[in-house]
Amino acid sequence: MPLRGFIPGLFESPAAPRNTGFIISSSVVATLAILTIGRLALQTTPPKTIPSPRTTQLPHLSKDEQDALPYPPDVFPGARDVGSPYGTIRVYEWGPESGRKVLLIPGISTPCVSMGGIAEGLVDHGCRVMVLDLFGRGYSDGVADLPHDSRLYATEILLAITSSPLSWTPEGFSLIGYSLGGGIVADFASCFPSLVRGLVLLAPAGQLRSHHFGWQSRLLYSRLLPMGLLQRIVRGRLTGGGGSSSSGPASSDPTTAVGEEIRGARDPVFESAPLSRKRPWLTVGPAVEWQLQNHAGFVNAFVRSIQCSSIAATNETREAWAKLGQREDKVLIFAGSTDPIILPHELEADATEIIGKDKIEWRVIDGGHEFPLTRAEEVVKEICGVWGL
Numbered sequence: 001m002p003l004r005g006f007i008p009g010l011f012e013s014p015a016a017p018r019n020t021g022f023i024i025s026s027s028v029v030a031t032l033a034i035l036t037i038g039r040l041a042l043q044t045t046p047p048k049t050i051p052s053p054r055t056t057q058l059p060h061l062s063k064d065e066q067d068a069l070p071y072p073p074d075v076f077p078g079a080r081d082v083g084s085p086y087g088t089i090r091v092y093e094w095g096p097e098s099g100r101k102v103l104l105i106p107g108i109s110t111p112c113v114s115m116g117g118i119a120e121g122l123v124d125h126g127c128r129v130m131v132l133d134l135f136g137r138g139y140s141d142g143v144a145d146l147p148h149d150s151r152l153y154a155t156e157i158l159l160a161i162t163s164s165p166l167s168w169t170p171e172g173f174s175l176i177g178y179s180l181g182g183g184i185v186a187d188f189a190s191c192f193p194s195l196v197r198g199l200v201l202l203a204p205a206g207q208l209r210s211h212h213f214g215w216q217s218r219l220l221y222s223r224l225l226p227m228g229l230l231q232r233i234v235r236g237r238l239t240g241g242g243g244s245s246s247s248g249p250a251s252s253d254p255t256t257a258v259g260e261e262i263r264g265a266r267d268p269v270f271e272s273a274p275l276s277r278k279r280p281w282l283t284v285g286p287a288v289e290w291q292l293q294n295h296a297g298f299v300n301a302f303v304r305s306i307q308c309s310s311i312a313a314t315n316e317t318r319e320a321w322a323k324l325g326q327r328e329d330k331v332l333i334f335a336g337s338t339d340p341i342i343l344p345h346e347l348e349a350d351a352t353e354i355i356g357k358d359k360i361e362w363r364v365i366d367g368g369h370e371f372p373l374t375r376a377e378e379v380v381k382e383i384c385g386v387w388g389l
Contacts, residue, residue: 002203050142050297051089052133057294071113071138075276076131082163086152087141089200091160093130095123100175100389102198103161105181107154108205110306111138113287115178115277120277123382125389130168132160134145134181135301142297148304150187150320157188167376173199176383179342180205183310183317190323199324200332200383202372203342206271206310206317207350210340219245221306235299238292241284275373284373318354324358332386334379336371361386 028159058066058073066073073079077094102122104115112131135156136142146152163169172195177185182204189196215334220233274280274286291298310317324331333351335344344364351360363382367372372379383389 004160009037011042011195019309020272025358026113046145048143048145049297050136050295050300051139052088052090052139053079053291053294053298054088054090054139054141056296065142065330066241070282070290072279072282073139073278075113076116076284079173082159084159086135086143086146086155086159089135089141089156089159090133090139091130091163092132093128093164095128096126097128098167099123099126099128099137101128101130101168103132103173103175105132105157105175105177105184106134106137106307107179107181108289108302109137109288110284112292113282114284115136115176116275117277118176118372118380119378121376122383124177125384130160130164133185136295136297137301138295142295142301144297144300145255147260147308148301149308150184150191150310153309154188154191169195172197174200174387176200176202177204178202179369180305180309180311182206184326187310189327193323193327196327198326198329198387200334201337202334202379203336203369204333204347205342206321206346207313207354208311208342209313209346209350221303223307227300231299231303234303234337235292236297238302239273242270248295257293272316274333281301286369313350321351321354325354325359327359330359330386331355332363332383334365334382335366335369336369337364338367339369339371341369 011205011340036132054073061069070280073090076092080091082091083087102119104112104119106112106114111133115131116174116185119131122129133140133149135152139152143152161173175185175189175196175198177200179202182201183206184198185196186204186206187199189199196362225233275282275284305311310320333347335342335347337344348362351362365382367375
């Protein structure tokens with residue numbers, strides 16, 4: 001077959017190629033223009049922050065309605081909202097200005113009201129305390145575009161202390177972390193040892209052994225699922241619509257146990273534990289449920305924390321805890337005697353091996369994972385004994 005018939009237009013008259021080239025060029029330009037316009041019209045920049053109920057709910061409520069919330073915005077004295085490139089952080093700071101400075105970090109699912117009993121008890125002993133809502137909890141904005149790892153939470157801690165009208169550096173401050181907060185403060189203290197002059201871990205995450213995670217949770221949080229789908233699944237489970245995320249008992253898997261906690265399947269003693277002496281009707285269950293229903297960034301923060309934060313035992317978390325053994329002071333570690341998530345015998349064995357027996361003060365408190373709420377006075381008494389307050 002002649003080439004002229006096989007590839008039409010390739011060997012036409014001299015005028016033909018010019019016309020064809022013009023048509024092709026025009027078509028290409030028009031196509032690119034249409035695609036560009038369409039892309040600009042459809043393009044949306046994903047948000048970097050997710051607003052908290054501080055801006056989405058509170059402005060629409062009266063003062064009486066705000067006071068009736070499970071987490072009132074003035075539940076503690078010294079409330080302030082700290083602006084940052086990561087969103088606004090809710091911080092409370094109160095107590096004697098000359099007192100020992102103590103920052104308390106809550107767990108994965110609770111806003112900072114869960115630390116109220118311990119914070120108020122420390123103030124009674126002359127401490128200057130600070131509590132904050134982690135990103136995506138309570139009245140702190142959510143961070144949508146970053147992993148919720150020790151880097152993000154260390155930044156939040158530094159933002160909070162530098163927002164104080166008092167100097168929290170260079171003389172240093174004490175850190176108390178509960179559950180996920182324990183993993184967070186352990187990481188922080190290992191990176192900034194000179195800033196921390198007292199470290200307390202309450203049923204801390206960071207060294208959870210792998211056999212406590214069911215295969216379904218491993219799959220669910222393995223980052224194989226698109227984030228949007230994963231968040232929808234997790235929200236369904238946290239609200240009671242998705243069943244168990246573990247192949248074993250609910251309490252054997254930390255991620256499932258949190259879901260059970262949010263749904264309200266708690267010990268009656270935990271359910272009735274007051275979060276504030278001034279408002280004894282406030283309990284953790286309704287506060288977390290309010291957060292789940294009203295903070296658009298909570299599920300994102302929950303998922304990303306499980307994926308990225310110091311929860312399970314890894315080489316990285318072991319290295320961080322090993323650095324705690326180089327501190328001049330001892331690390332005070334608490335466990336609940338019947339805690340089904342942070343098992344006391346495992347925690348003691350791991351902390352002793354990694355940090356060193358002569359570098360830890362070990363305490364066991366009656367109760368489960370909720371003991372920092374239900375046994376706050378006892379925890380405060382032990383802390384003040386070690387600190388000499």
